Amino acid sequence: MLEVSLKKTLGKFTLQSSFTADKGVLGILGASGCGKSMTLKCISGLQTPDSGSIRLNGTLLYDSESKVNIPSRERNIGYVFQNYALFPHLTVKQNIAYGMKHFEKSLRAQKVTHMIEKMQLKGLEHHYPSQLSGGQQQRTALARTLITEPDLLFLDEPFSALDSHIKYLLEKELMKIIKENFNGIVLLVTHNIEEAYRICDQIMIMDQGQNLQLGPKEDIISKPINLTTARITGCKNILDVSILEEHKDYLLLKSKNLIYKATKHQIPLSDSMLAGIRAHHLRLYSDISHKENVFDCEIMDKIEGVFSTTIIVNCEGNVLQLDIAKASCPHISESNNKIKLHIPMKHVFLMENDV
Ligand SMILES: Nc1ncnc2c1ncn2[C@@H]1O[C@H](COP(=O)(O)OP(=O)(O)OP(=O)(O)O)[C@@H](O)[C@H]1O
Numbered sequence: 208m209l210e211v212s213l214k215k216t217l218g219k220f221t222l223q224s225s226f227t228a229d230k231g232v233l234g235i236l237g238a239s240g241c242g243k244s245m246t247l248k249c250i251s252g253l254q255t256p257d258s259g260s261i262r263l264n265g266t267l268l269y270d271s272e273s274k275v276n277i278p279s280r281e282r283n284i285g286y287v288f289q290n291y292a293l294f295p296h297l298t299v300k301q302n303i304a305y306g307m308k309h310f311e312k313s314l315r316a317q318k319v320t321h322m323i324e325k326m327q328l329k330g331l332e333h334h335y336p337s338q339l340s341g342g343q344q345q346r347t348a349l350a351r352t353l354i355t356e357p358d359l360l361f362l363d364e365p366f367s368a369l370d371s372h373i374k375y376l377l378e379k380e381l382m383k384i385i386k387e388n389f390n391g392i393v394l395l396v397t398h399n400i401e402e403a404y405r406i407c408d409q410i411m412i413m414d415q416g417q418n419l420q421l422g423p424k425e426d427i428i429s430k431p432i433n434l435t436t437a438r439i440t441g442c443k444n445i446l447d448v449s450i451l452e453e454h455k456d457y458l459l460l461k462s463k464n465l466i467y468k469a470t471k472h473q474i475p476l477s478d479s480m481l482a483g484i485r486a487h488h489l490r491l492y493s494d495i496s497h498k499e500n501v502f503d504c505e506i507m508d509k510i511e512g513v514f515s516t517t518i519i520v521n522c523e524g525n526v527l528q529l530d531i532a533k534a535s536c537p538h539i540s541e542s543n544n545k546i547k548l549h550i551p552m553k554h555v556f557l558m559e560n561d562v
Pocket residue numbers: 217218219220237238239240241242243244245246398
């Protein structure tokens with residue numbers, strides 16, 4: 208287990224973060240400059256916090272009170288960077304063996320051979336990084352890290368430099384290899400919610416040096432606790448709301464002239480809350496016998512993507528965005544600017560207005 212509680216000020220920026228991570232992949236998600244890399248640097252010992260403590264599998268790596276500060280090279284943490292940071296003048300084999308200088312020579316050769324086989328790099332041992340494909344470079348970088356048998360693995364935006372087609376393939380391949388060959392804690396830094404959702408077990412949302420929410424990825428998506436986490440996780444529809452009625456299982460809400468139901472969740476209610484509804488959860492409605500949470504709306508704009516259409520509507524004074532698979536909205540024609548909108552009550556979440 209990784210237990211982190213730290214404070215670090217650099218110029219005008221202050222990182223103040225407390226969290227724990229267990230085996231599996233924890234995604235650290237946040238906008239540029241929110242402190243993701245700084246968090247990793249403090250844990251790995253490249254930066255020294257001003258105060259706090261960091262403990263990995265029971266071993267104290269840093270503690271300001273008892274003045275413990277284990278040097279970076281002794282923390283046993285592996286890093287895979289965005290551009291893989293392979294040494295261009297070393298071959299695949301030499302790159303992989305690089306971090307093993309302290310191992311006995313015969314053991315080193317044996318481990319490198321084994322790792323080359325495991326990472327499907329056989330036949331490429333004497334190639335230089337410039338002679339490798341993106342996937343081969345990625346596997347070499349991972350091999351170089353995993354051969355040191357780290358307790359903790361950092362992936363710092365490893366896919367952000369790739370274009371989307373190759374990105375999915377490499378992402379899938381890398382995570383498969385990691386799951387098969389590494390049984391520890393993985394911290395993945397990303398600013399992409401889709402990537403975090405595909406790869407991670409847990410997600411931690413960071414903003415301006417603070418971690419705002421940490422939990423299973425499904426909870427982070429379905430129940431953002433405040434406006435900042437809703438925005439960072441890509442929620443397009445955020446409405447001012449007043450709570451008209453509180454029932455056992457549901458709430459009756461009002462946003463401008465729209466009166467709608469929402470499933471009740473286990474969060475304390477207050478007077479200054481917002482309602483969030485994700486664009487892909489809103490539905491076009493054709494069954495006129497069903498009336499609950501179905502509203503007449505006026506289409507304001509339509510943006511056609513390759514596979515989905517984004518529709519902007521005015522719904523009782525609220526501007527809402529719907530993302531609809533193209534195949535499921537053939538009946539929207541240029542001449543018809545009215546639609547019936549269904550707001551599924553289980554997909555409306557209430558949150559604090561923290562901004
Ligand atoms: N050595 C430094 N001196 C002063 N400020 C710094 C220093 N290093 C980082 N910062 C500031 O700390 C903040 C957090 O930086 P960090 O690199 O952790 O961001 P990040 O979330 O990883 O961003 P990105 O996604 O762009 O990599 C930024 O505002 C940055 O400008």
